Amino acid sequence: MANDLPFFDRLETARRERGSVLCVGIDPRLGTMPEEVTAGLDGDVEAVLTRFGTELLELAGPHAACFKPQIAFFEAHGLAGLRAFVAILKEARRRGLLIIGDAKRGDIGSTAAAYAQAFLEPGGDLEVDALTINPYLGADALQPFVDTAAQHGKGLYVLVRTSNPGGADLQELEVGDAGGQRVFQRVAGLVRALGAPHTSAETGLSCVGAVVGATTPAALDALRGEMPDTPFLVPGYGAQGGTAADVVPAYRADGSGAVVNASRSINYPKAEAGSWRAAVESAARAAREDLHGAITPA
Amino acid sequence: MANDLPFFDRLETARRERGSVLCVGIDPRLGTMPEEVTAGLDGDVEAVLTRFGTELLELAGPHAACFKPQIAFFEAHGLAGLRAFVAILKEARRRGLLIIGDAKRGDIGSTAAAYAQAFLEPGGDLEVDALTINPYLGADALQPFVDTAAQHGKGLYVLVRTSNPGGADLQELEVGDAGGQRVFQRVAGLVRALGAPHTSAETGLSCVGAVVGATTPAALDALRGEMPDTPFLVPGYGAQGGTAADVVPAYRADGSGAVVNASRSINYPKAEAGSWRAAVESAARAAREDLHGAITPA
Numbered sequence: 001m002a003n004d005l006p007f008f009d010r011l012e013t014a015r016r017e018r019g020s021v022l023c024v025g026i027d028p029r030l031g032t033m034p035e036e037v038t039a040g041l042d043g044d045v046e047a048v049l050t051r052f053g054t055e056l057l058e059l060a061g062p063h064a065a066c067f068k069p070q071i072a073f074f075e076a077h078g079l080a081g082l083r084a085f086v087a088i089l090k091e092a093r094r095r096g097l098l099i100i101g102d103a104k105r106g107d108i109g110s111t112a113a114a115y116a117q118a119f120l121e122p123g124g125d126l127e128v129d130a131l132t133i134n135p136y137l138g139a140d141a142l143q144p145f146v147d148t149a150a151q152h153g154k155g156l157y158v159l160v161r162t163s164n165p166g167g168a169d170l171q172e173l174e175v176g177d178a179g180g181q182r183v184f185q186r187v188a189g190l191v192r193a194l195g196a197p198h199t200s201a202e203t204g205l206s207c208v209g210a211v212v213g214a215t216t217p218a219a220l221d222a223l224r225g226e227m228p229d230t231p232f233l234v235p236g237y238g239a240q241g242g243t244a245a246d247v248v249p250a251y252r253a254d255g256s257g258a259v260v261n262a263s264r265s266i267n268y269p270k271a272e273a274g275s276w277r278a279a280v281e282s283a284a285r286a287a288r289e290d291l292h293g294a295i296t297p298a
Numbered sequence: 299m300a301n302d303l304p305f306f307d308r309l310e311t312a313r314r315e316r317g318s319v320l321c322v323g324i325d326p327r328l329g330t331m332p333e334e335v336t337a338g339l340d341g342d343v344e345a346v347l348t349r350f351g352t353e354l355l356e357l358a359g360p361h362a363a364c365f366k367p368q369i370a371f372f373e374a375h376g377l378a379g380l381r382a383f384v385a386i387l388k389e390a391r392r393r394g395l396l397i398i399g400d401a402k403r404g405d406i407g408s409t410a411a412a413y414a415q416a417f418l419e420p421g422g423d424l425e426v427d428a429l430t431i432n433p434y435l436g437a438d439a440l441q442p443f444v445d446t447a448a449q450h451g452k453g454l455y456v457l458v459r460t461s462n463p464g465g466a467d468l469q470e471l472e473v474g475d476a477g478g479q480r481v482f483q484r485v486a487g488l489v490r491a492l493g494a495p496h497t498s499a500e501t502g503l504s505c506v507g508a509v510v511g512a513t514t515p516a517a518l519d520a521l522r523g524e525m526p527d528t529p530f531l532v533p534g535y536g537a538q539g540g541t542a543a544d545v546v547p548a549y550r551a552d553g554s555g556a557v558v559n560a561s562r563s564i565n566y567p568k569a570e571a572g573s574w575r576a577a578v579e580s581a582a583r584a585a586r587e588d589l590h591g592a593i594t595p596a
Contacts, residue, residue: 078384083377104404106432137457165436167436
C-alpha cells in the first residue's frame with residue numbers, strides 16, 4: 001500500500017485483503033489494565049500504555065482494517081501518555097497498519113491549519129492516516145483540514161451524528177425553514193460539499209468521511225442516502241449495543257465505504273482461561289467474522 | 299490567590315487587582331517568530347516556543363487578567379511543541395498567572411472524563427486553570443468536564459457563538475419549533491443549566507463559561523441577557539476587528555464577568571525601533587487601557 005494513494009483507497013484495499021470492516025479502538029485505561037500488560041513494568045505509565053497499544057496492533061492486526069487510538073486516554077497521562085501515543089503510531093507504520101487518530105479537533109482558520117499540520121503532515125510525531133474532527137465552527141473551519149488531507153493523501157471523519165443520549169441536544173434539532181431537516185443533516189451537507197472536489201477515481205470515495213453512530217438501521221440508511229460517496233466510521237458496535245446487522249445500511253451496495261469501530265469489547269474482553277492476549281485475538285477474530293458475515297454485497 | 303477558590307473568583311480578583319479584562323493569547327508561529335526570540339537557540343523548536351511563551355508571560359503579565367495558550371500551535375510541533383506547552387504552564391504557575399487552555403476538546407462519556415483528567419486534574423503535565431470545550435456532542439458529553447471542574451475549582455468555556463464566517467453554518471440555524479430561537483441559543487441554555495449548580499457565592503458566576511465572539515454589540519448584549527451568571531471569553535478584539543466599545547455588552551453591570559482575548563496584536567505587534575519585547579509590553583499595556591477605559595460600571 002503506497003503512501004501516496006488516498007487514505008480511503010488504502011483502507012478499501014485493507015478491507016478487501018483482510019475481509020474485515022473492523023476498526024479496533026485503542027483506549028488504554030489504567031484502572032482496567034490487564035496484568036499481562038503491566039507485568040514487569042513497575043508502574044511505568046509510558047511503558048504500560050505503549051505495550052497495551054503494541055499488543056493490540058499485534059493481536060488484532062490480522063483481523064482489523066484499521067486502528068483508532070483515542071488520544072484523550074493518552075493526554076490524560078500528560079507527556080508520558082503522549083510519548084506512548086507517538087510510539088504506538090510509529091509501531092503501526094512499521095507494521096503497515098492504518099491509523100485513525102480519534103482527536104475530534106476543531107478550530108478556526110490558522111488554528112485549524114495548525115491542528116492539520118500536527119496530525120496530517122508527513123513526518124510529524126503525531127502523524128496519523130486519518131483524523132476525526134468537529135463541525136461546530138462551520139465549513140470555513142473544516143476547510144484547512146480538507147486542504148491538508150487532500151494534499152497528503154490523508155482522510156478525515158467529521159462528527160455528524162453520535163449515538164450518546166445528548167447527541168440529540170443539538171444534532172437532532174429541526175431546522176426552521178428546511179422542511180423538517182435536522183442539524184446533523186446540515187452537517188452531512190457540509191461534509192458532502194467539502195469532500196466533492198476530492199473524490200477518488202479508484203473507489204469513488206471522497207477524502208472527507210463522517211462519524212455516524214449506530215443509532216438505528218433506518219437512520220444509517222438515511223445518512224448513506226444523503227452521503228453516497230462519503231466514507232463512514234461507525235461507532236456503537238459491540239459493547240455499546242449495536243449488532244452487525246444494525247450497521248449494514250452504512251455500507252455502499254458493494255459492501256465498501258464504512259468501517260465499524262469496536263473498542264471496549266476488544267481492549268478488555270472477558271478473559272478465557274486467564275489470558276488477555278488470547279481473549280483479544282479471539283474477540284477481534286469474532287468481531288471481524290460477525291461484521292463480515294452480515295454483509296451481502298449486491 | 300489560593301488555588302482552592304473557584305477559577306472565576308480568582309479571575310475576578312486578578313481583573314480587579316490589575317485593572318484588566320485582557321486575556322493574552324499565546325499563539326507561537328515559527329514563520330513569524332521575532333529574531334529576539336530565536337536568537338542563539340539554533341532552531342531548537344522546543345526552546346523557541348518556550349522562550350516565546352515565557353517572554354509573553356513576563357512582558358504582558360502586569361497587563362493581563364489571564365493568558366490563553368492555543369494548544370494547536372504546540373501540537374503542530376509534536377512532542378517538542380508539547381514539552382514547550384508544559385514548560386509555559388509551569389512558568390505561569392510559578393508566576394501566579396492564570397491560564398485558559400484553548401484546546402476546544404469534546405467527546406462522550408469516559409473519553410470526555412479522560413480529557414478532563416488531562417487538563418483539569420491537579421498535578422498533571424497539561425493542567426490549566428480553565429479549558430475551552432466544544433458542545434456538538436450535547437449535555438451528557440459536557441457533564442464530565444463540569445464535574446471535574448467543579449471538584450477542583452477549575453473553569454470551563456463552552457463554544458457558543460464564534461465570529462468566523464462559517465460560524466453561521468450551524469450556530470445560527472433557526473430551530474424549527476422554538477419561535478425563532480437559534481442553535482447557539484440552545485447551547486447557551488445548556489451552558490446555563492450545566493453551570494447553575496456550580497455558582498460562586500462570592501461572585502455569582504458559574505463554573506461553566508461561554509466563548510462568545512465579538513460579532514456585534516447587539517448580539518453580545520442578547521447573549522449576556524440569556525446567560526446572566528455565565529463568565530464570557532470574548533475573542534475577536536484587536537487584530538480580528540472588534541473594538542473595546544463593541545465588547546462592552548459582554549460585561550455584567552458592574553464591569554465583571556468577561557475577559558477579552560487578543561492574540562496576534564500582542565504576540566506580533568508592529569515593532570517599535572526594532573524591539574519586539576518593547577512592542578509587546580506596549581501593545582499589552584495599550585490593550586489593557588483601551589479595554590478598561592471602555593467600561594463604565596453602573
